[in-house]
Amino acid sequence: xxxxxxxxxxxxxxxxxxxxxxxxxxxxxxxxxxxxxxxxxxxxxxxxxxxxxxxxxxxxxxxxxxxxxxxxxxxxxxxxxxxxxxxxxxxxxxxxxxxxxxxxxxxxxxxxxxxxxxxxxxxxxxxxxxxxxxxxxxxxxxxxxxxxxxxxxxxxxxxxxxxxxxxxxxxxxxxxxxxxxxxxxxxxxxxxxxxxxxxxxxxxxxxxxxxxxxxxxxxxxxxxxxxxxxxxxxxxxxxxxxxxxxxxxxxxxxxxxxxxxxxxxxxxxxxxxxxxxxxxxxxxxxxxxxxxxxxxxxxxxxxxxxxxxxxxxxx
Amino acid sequence: xxxxxxxxxxxxxxxxxxxxxxxxxxxxxxxxxxxxxxxxxxxxxxxxxxxxxxxxxxxxxxxxxxxxxxxxxxxxxxxxxxxxxxxxxxxxxxxxxxxxxxxxxxxxxxxxxxxxxxxxxxxxxxxxxxxxxxxxxxxxxxxxxxxxxxxxxxxxxxxxxxxxxxxxxxxxxxxxxxxxxxxxxxxxxxxxxxxxxxxxxxxxxxxxxxxxxxxxxxxxxxxxxxxxxxxxxxxxxxxxxxxxxxxxxxxxxxxxxxxxxxxxxxxxxxxxxxxxxxxxxxxxxxxxxxxxxxxxxxx
Numbered sequence: 001x002x003x004x005x006x007x008x009x010x011x012x013x014x015x016x017x018x019x020x021x022x023x024x025x026x027x028x029x030x031x032x033x034x035x036x037x038x039x040x041x042x043x044x045x046x047x048x049x050x051x052x053x054x055x056x057x058x059x060x061x062x063x064x065x066x067x068x069x070x071x072x073x074x075x076x077x078x079x080x081x082x083x084x085x086x087x088x089x090x091x092x093x094x095x096x097x098x099x100x101x102x103x104x105x106x107x108x109x110x111x112x113x114x115x116x117x118x119x120x121x122x123x124x125x126x127x128x129x130x131x132x133x134x135x136x137x138x139x140x141x142x143x144x145x146x147x148x149x150x151x152x153x154x155x156x157x158x159x160x161x162x163x164x165x166x167x168x169x170x171x172x173x174x175x176x177x178x179x180x181x182x183x184x185x186x187x188x189x190x191x192x193x194x195x196x197x198x199x200x201x202x203x204x205x206x207x208x209x210x211x212x213x214x215x216x217x218x219x220x221x222x223x224x225x226x227x228x229x230x231x232x233x234x235x236x237x238x239x240x241x242x243x244x245x246x247x248x249x250x251x252x253x254x255x256x257x258x259x260x261x262x263x264x265x266x267x268x269x270x271x272x273x274x275x276x277x278x279x280x281x282x283x284x285x286x287x288x289x290x291x292x293x294x295x296x297x298x299x300x301x302x303x304x305x306x307x308x309x310x311x312x313x314x315x
Numbered sequence: 316x317x318x319x320x321x322x323x324x325x326x327x328x329x330x331x332x333x334x335x336x337x338x339x340x341x342x343x344x345x346x347x348x349x350x351x352x353x354x355x356x357x358x359x360x361x362x363x364x365x366x367x368x369x370x371x372x373x374x375x376x377x378x379x380x381x382x383x384x385x386x387x388x389x390x391x392x393x394x395x396x397x398x399x400x401x402x403x404x405x406x407x408x409x410x411x412x413x414x415x416x417x418x419x420x421x422x423x424x425x426x427x428x429x430x431x432x433x434x435x436x437x438x439x440x441x442x443x444x445x446x447x448x449x450x451x452x453x454x455x456x457x458x459x460x461x462x463x464x465x466x467x468x469x470x471x472x473x474x475x476x477x478x479x480x481x482x483x484x485x486x487x488x489x490x491x492x493x494x495x496x497x498x499x500x501x502x503x504x505x506x507x508x509x510x511x512x513x514x515x516x517x518x519x520x521x522x523x524x525x526x527x528x529x530x531x532x533x534x535x536x537x538x539x540x541x542x543x544x545x546x547x548x549x550x551x552x553x554x555x556x557x558x559x560x561x562x563x564x565x566x567x568x569x570x571x572x573x574x575x576x577x578x579x580x581x582x583x584x585x586x587x588x589x590x591x592x593x594x595x596x597x598x599x600x601x602x603x604x605x606x607x608x609x610x611x612x613x614x
Contacts (some may be wrong), residue, residue, distance in 0.1 A: 246418055
């Protein structure tokens with residue numbers, strides 16, 4: 001990473017770290033949501049932007065993480081800290097099991113099948129499957145996280161927890177970008193047949209991207225549970241998945257600043273216009289169409305280092 | 316056995332509504348290779364417009380004339396809306412990456428859904444009960460209502476009409492040519508833009524009939540029902556093999572019967588989940604749908 005990039009990320013994170021001292025509690029909670037959803041959107045980007053698979057069921061993994069923490073804490077009395085590994089491992093296993101049989105599907109078919117998984121997931125939650133999900137109302141009253149005697153109960157402490165998870169995600173994605181699996185995903189995205197011919201195990205790397213993104217989304221789910229000390233099925237329905245899908249494409253696939261901007265655009269901007277509550281999604285839809293017309297590759301499209309322009313240009 | 320036959324009749328009714336809506340998805344997908352996410356919302360819009368027209372004209376006309384005029388007027392209005400949708404949200408993105416068009420479709424869906432909410436409010440609206448006389452015919456213990464007969468007959472007539480249009484007319488042939496290869500079709504002198512507009516007109520008009528049936532059959536309509544009916548119809552299109560017109564009809568019927576049997580024999584709270592389990596199973600066994608053809612990967 002060059003100095004200019006390091007510097008701009010440093011400034012961005014410093015501003016985020018300073019925010020809770022300058023905002024009222026209402027906005028701190030909006031910004032906490034922004035951090036959590038940014039993390040989920042960045043994890044969605046691994047599958048959608050980097051591996052190029054149309055996954056429209058990403059809220060499943062987010063929800064599995066959130067529900068794992070809530071159920072283990074409320075029904076089985078586990079401390080939150082002990083639930084975190086489960087909330088990461090469970091979505092990872094689920095993602096591999098769900099994705100393995102459908103990984104070969106072509107674009108749009110994969111999209112619809114993942115929507116299908118998402119709908120089955122929320123229906124299972126609503127029907128109180130195994131009697132532990134709390135039905136349509138979800139689970140209330142999850143305990144705060146305690147580490148070494150410190151309790152993450154205040155709003156600001158949850159904010160910093162969310163910021164910590166976001167930074168962790170950024171580090172993971174930075175490492176992915178510069179590593180062998182990251183390059184494999186990039187080739188896979190550009191041309192899956194050609195990448196298979198040069199010896200990339202496409203099925204393995206497709207599952208790899210699903211597993212990695214599900215693990216990150218599950219971790220974000222834990223913070224989501226802590227922020228509201230509750231979970232409910234509607235927070236993880238397929239509309240949410242559609243939203244994450246849109247964030248990545250509006251912002252710019254496989255571009256970190258793009259995905260962060262996309263999350264800002266889809267989650268924080270509607271909060272600013274809350275006084276026009278009724279019309280805001282109408283304006284929003286128009287904005288989505290206009291952005292795609294004028295910037296079809298997203299608001300902040302990714303630039304790939306030294307690849308000459310004539311190679312990256314759309315044919 | 317009687318329960319089974321009764322559910323079969325109900326399933327066929329719902330199934331033909333799904334099939335009408337699914338045709339709009341499948342035709343647009345065939346020509347543009349785009350999931351038109353706004354189609355479901357056009358269906359919801361048609362239910363609202365149909366209700367307004369019926370309320371305005373109620374009492375002034377005989378029931379039969381009222382129904383005919385409502386259907387024709389709604390079909391025309393929704394077809395125009397479909398053309399506007401194509402012009403504003405899809406045509407500027409014809410050359411863009413495919414996913415951009417998907418986002419544009421999602422944006423258009425938000426616009427229509429929230430437009431309906433702003434105009435008619437967030438509360439559900441109820442269709443009057445008296446439009447179609449509530450008559451039930453007894454077929455040896457299986458009941459079929461006049462409304463169900465109307466749905467089945469009109470749907471079948473429209474579907475057979477569409478089948479002949481696509482297979483026997485010049486414009487239909489042009490449509491099939493565009494679905495195979497747009498560039499080649501253009502070289503053969505086909506006006507591709509006109510074909511796409513025709514596709515949107517026919518798809519939207521059929522969706523409008525579906526929306527009116529939803530209103531008249533279920534009676535309660537809400538501004539956000541487009542997503543649910545749209546997704547179900549889309550699943551029907553996929554089950555049959557998307558881009559394939561007989562496939563959409565078959566998929567719609569299968570889905571309707573499947574839904575009705577689950578609701579009759581199991582619980583209705585799992586009906587939707589099981590619908591999607593069916594979809595996933597079909598996708599695993601036959602990734603291009605029942606009547607779909609294997610599409611070669613582009614190298």
